[in-house]
Amino acid sequence: MAEQFLSIEKIVKSFGGNTVVHGVDLGFGKGEFISLLGPSGCGKTTILRMIAGFERPTAGRIVVEGKDITHLSPNQRKIGMVFQAYALFPNMNVADNIGFGLKVAGIPRDKARARVAEMLALIGLSGFEKRFPFELSGGQQQRVALARALAPRPRMLLLDEPLSALDAKIRVSLREQIRAIQRELGITTIFVTHDQEEALSISDRIVVLNAGKVEQFGTPFEVYNRPASRFVATFVGTLNTLQATVADAAKKTVAIDGQVVTIPALPATARSGETVALTMRPEAIAIANGVPRDIVLDGTVSEVNFLGSVIRLKIDLGANAINLDIFNDQHTPPPAHGTPVRIGIASGDVLVLDG
Amino acid sequence: MKRSRLWAWSLFGIGAAYFLIPLIATFEFSLRMRRGAYSWDAYAAVFADPRFQATFSYSAFIALCTIVVGILLVVPAAYFVRLRLPHLRPIIEFVTLLPLIIPPIILVFGYIRLYNSSSWLPFTGSALATDLLLVFAYATLSLPLMYRAVDTGLRTIDVGTLTEAATILGANQVTILARIILPNILIAVLSGAFLTFAIVMGEFVIASLLSRPAFGPYLQLIGANRAYEPAALAIISFIITWGAMGTIQLLARFAPKTAARID
Numbered sequence: 025m026a027e028q029f030l031s032i033e034k035i036v037k038s039f040g041g042n043t044v045v046h047g048v049d050l051g052f053g054k055g056e057f058i059s060l061l062g063p064s065g066c067g068k069t070t071i072l073r074m075i076a077g078f079e080r081p082t083a084g085r086i087v088v089e090g091k092d093i094t095h096l097s098p099n100q101r102k103i104g105m106v107f108q109a110y111a112l113f114p115n116m117n118v119a120d121n122i123g124f125g126l127k128v129a130g131i132p133r134d135k136a137r138a139r140v141a142e143m144l145a146l147i148g149l150s151g152f153e154k155r156f157p158f159e160l161s162g163g164q165q166q167r168v169a170l171a172r173a174l175a176p177r178p179r180m181l182l183l184d185e186p187l188s189a190l191d192a193k194i195r196v197s198l199r200e201q202i203r204a205i206q207r208e209l210g211i212t213t214i215f216v217t218h219d220q221e222e223a224l225s226i227s228d229r230i231v232v233l234n235a236g237k238v239e240q241f242g243t244p245f246e247v248y249n250r251p252a253s254r255f256v257a258t259f260v261g262t263l264n265t266l267q268a269t270v271a272d273a274a275k276k277t278v279a280i281d282g283q284v285v286t287i288p289a290l291p292a293t294a295r296s297g298e299t300v301a302l303t304m305r306p307e308a309i310a311i312a313n314g315v316p317r318d319i320v321l322d323g324t325v326s327e328v329n330f331l332g333s334v335i336r337l338k339i340d341l342g343a344n345a346i347n348l349d350i351f352n353d354q355h356t357p358p359p360a361h362g363t364p365v366r367i368g369i370a371s372g373d374v375l376v377l378d379g
Numbered sequence: 380m381k382r383s384r385l386w387a388w389s390l391f392g393i394g395a396a397y398f399l400i401p402l403i404a405t406f407e408f409s410l411r412m413r414r415g416a417y418s419w420d421a422y423a424a425v426f427a428d429p430r431f432q433a434t435f436s437y438s439a440f441i442a443l444c445t446i447v448v449g450i451l452l453v454v455p456a457a458y459f460v461r462l463r464l465p466h467l468r469p470i471i472e473f474v475t476l477l478p479l480i481i482p483p484i485i486l487v488f489g490y491i492r493l494y495n496s497s498s499w500l501p502f503t504g505s506a507l508a509t510d511l512l513l514v515f516a517y518a519t520l521s522l523p524l525m526y527r528a529v530d531t532g533l534r535t536i537d538v539g540t541l542t543e544a545a546t547i548l549g550a551n552q553v554t555i556l557a558r559i560i561l562p563n564i565l566i567a568v569l570s571g572a573f574l575t576f577a578i579v580m581g582e583f584v585i586a587s588l589l590s591r592p593a594f595g596p597y598l599q600l601i602g603a604n605r606a607y608e609p610a611a612l613a614i615i616s617f618i619i620t621w622g623a624m625g626t627i628q629l630l631a632r633f634a635p636k637t638a639a640r641i642d
């Protein structure tokens with residue numbers, strides 16, 4: 025990890041005795057798109073605001089390109105930021121909003137105008153120069169806020185839940201647009217969100233936070249498929265949890281509602297008669313029709329949710345129920361409610377969580 | 380229900396009569412300078428009086444200076460209190476209300492004692508310095524109105540986020556105040572300014588005791604010595620005050636346009 029663009033070193037933040045960030049240690053490479061993901065109140069905004077310089081860390085340092093910026097004031101940091109509440113200047117039109125950072129930096133007028141036009145083209149709002157913020161939709165305002173942040177060519181971009189005030193459809197199209205622009209400019213970006221789907225879909229790497237601590241830092245693929253903790257496993261993606269009783273700890277067998285199966289991942293510490301939680305993703309489970317899976321369970325279909333290309337089924341196993349996804353097949357209707365089915369799970373996809 | 384409507388209307392009628400009858404009577408009286416016919420003679424006499432022109436323009440100038448001092452004092456103060464010391468707001472609000480509680484006569488005697496020609500800061504030593512002192516006194520007097528107007532304006536914008544957005548773009552505090560905060564609360568500031576103007580134009584006690592040639596003392600002088608002109612002057616003052624109020628109302632219509640839409 026020699027060539028770090030941004031390092032956050034053992035950062036602690038307390039608000040009057042209440043510590044909300046506990047020694048966070050992170051390093052990001054140049055041009056990376058990083059998401060800070062976690063439930064509301066876990067300290068995402070606080071970390072972002074320390075990078076921006078709006079909050080001073082109680083302990084630790086922030087280093088950008090080898091320089092300690094911990095005590096640099098925010099207007100010296102050359103960082104672009106987009107806020108949840110847009111925060112466009114209501115008294116200025118779109119062009120003046122985007123040009124504000126350039127004007128403050130003393131960029132000559134004609135150069136600034138060219139840069140504003142370039143930014144408007146980038147966000148697809150050419151011709152909107154003279155509009156005022158109150159004349160724009162939420163999505164348009166947020167694009168202008170993005171252009172305003174990018175116009176002075178900042179060395180990194182921070183976004184604090186920029187999409188959460190928008191409706192679902194615009195949210196998806198705008199996040200793709202943000203990612204495309206970020207790729208085009210190659211700008212190091214930190215994106216704060218509490219929406220795991222958002223984080224998984226656009227990030228190079230994700231920092232999963234819980235209660236002011238880093239739970240996991242990895243690619244979306246790693247975070248989703250190899251969650252480092254129970255928190256990550258349950259917070260990111262949909263997870264099936266089955267309560268099972270250890271039947272024979274030595275043979276690594278457990279009983280799920282009376283059906284005994286072998287779980288090679290059962291920890292050596294498990295003892296017979298103990299209850300363990302087995303977790304797996306919906307897509308790790310298949311209806312056992314040909315595809316050989318080493319765990320086979322019998323149940324009945326209790327719910328059928330047609331989601332379009334995917335159909336989510338809920339299978340009743342007794343006290344436990346399990347969600348699984350099957351692909352829509354135009355020629356085969358999905359199993360009806362109450363149909364008995366046999367499901368298969370690859371034991372390698374099962375995670376055992378204690379308790 | 381009909382009964383309560385009737386009550387409301389009669390109360391309104393009483394209130395309106397209380398307010399309008401003296402006004403109408405004064406106006407009627409001001410028109411009777413020429414014997415046997417209504418005329419604008421009293422107004423013509425007032426406007427032709429060089430002392431009217433001199434005192435009116437003096438007070439108007441002092442009012443403008445007061446507004447500038449008030450804005451420079453109150454806008455940054457109210458802004459920083461909202462941004463950095465929100466817990467101090469009740470105290471600041473109380474302090475800004477003090478000029479309403481302390482009579483101007485006490486204020487001006489305090490000034491005279493503190494700043495007389497043999498003191499460390501001899502403000503009353505020269506005419507110019509006394510003018511300055513008058514401006515400061517009026518800025519204090521209009522503080523409750525100015526502060527309230529500005530604070531109301533600040534409430535309509537997201538001061539914290541706008542400040543942070545401008546800061547991260549490289550702006551310093553002065554730029555933020557001048558380019559972002561002030562333009563967004565301009566309507567509120569102007570309404571405070573017009574109220575200040577109305578107060579300064581009519582003020583008597585401080586101007587008189589500092590013996591400045593202001594409009595208030597002139598009103599008093601004419602009132603004591605003439606018959607019809609005071610009535611005309613009262614109507615003129617009334618029009619100035621209500622002109623200022625009307626302008627505030629007019630400006631308020633433009634206010635909502637500056638608010639950003641969140642959807």
Ligand SMILES: Nc1ncnc2c1ncn2[C@@H]1O[C@H](COP(=O)(O)OP(=O)(O)O)[C@@H](O)[C@H]1O
Nearest residue numbers: 039042044062063064065066067068069070071
């Ligand atoms: N200025 C502040 N003063 C006191 N507590 C704060 C302040 N800012 C944030 N907090 C607290 O810090 C915790 C983390 O907040 P925040 O970083 O905003 O979380 P997130 O953005 O993940 O929702 C919360 O419990 C919040 O109440």
Ligand SMILES: [Mg+2]
Nearest residue numbers: 068069070185
């Ligand atoms: Mg937050």
